[in-house]
Amino acid sequence: MENSEEIKIAFWLGTLGMLFLAFGLLSLVLYYQNHFYKMKRKETELLLKTALETEKSERKRIAADLHDSVSGDLNAIRNYLTILQRNGSIVGNQDIFDEIRSGVEMALENTRKVSYNIMPPLLETYGLVTALTDYLDGLKKKTEIDFKVVSNQEEFKIAAPVAYELFRIVQEFTTNMIKYGKVTESIVTMVLSDTFFTITLQDNGIPFNFTQLLATSKGTGVKNINSRLKIVGADFVQNETETGNSFTITLKKEKCLE
Structure with a gap:
């Protein structure tokens, strides 16, 4: 037993x-x-x-x-x-x-x-706000899209590598607007707070889901945007909106300023 x-x-x-x-x-x-x-x-x-x-x-x-x-x-x-x-x-x-x-x-x-x-020569000489304003003014003359830049400061002292990537991200978005979005109005808003620097891109064009497009698209546009976001360590959110599209890019202040 x-x-x-x-x-x-x-x-x-x-x-x-x-x-x-x-x-x-x-x-x-x-x-x-x-x-x-x-x-x-x-x-x-x-x-x-x-x-x-x-x-x-x-x-x-x-x-x-x-x-x-x-x-x-x-x-x-x-x-x-x-x-x-x-x-x-x-x-x-x-x-x-x-x-x-x-x-x-x-x-x-x-x-x-x-x-x-x-x-863009203005990017390194003057800064992101000036370069984007000049670039979007040029697009406004060539297209029927009313591009606007809104900023809570006249210019930001953003580190050159970060400013370059952010400029290219906005450029990719505007290229997509012109090619596919049927956009007539678009606003790029830049805000520097005590802790964050944010860029919000809004348009009144055809709505699309960025995450789904990233997973299914064979093109390089959204993939380039995603890659550049990772490089600068930015958070990216697609905002809910009744019409068009709205995206917000957020970076910690200490990571993007000179």
């Missing part, structure tokens, strides 16, 4: 020991699996950050090349045409001369626009 009780006790102790061991092994596996996923996520974020920083450097280099090289050559051609005109060397060929000059002027303007879109 005593042997039977001892066997039962040994059985239950052995079972509990095996369960404890299995639970320990499972916890260990889950811990290392979670650690592995965290490491992979950090590695992915680091690669993404490196890629975006490389993109920024390349944009800056290309913009400088366009300004210094292509624009310089076109300006030289324009100056040469001006000299020919003053010397009377175009007598009888005025129509051809006018076409050439018009082509050079158009090429200069297009080069300036491309260079500006690649790396």
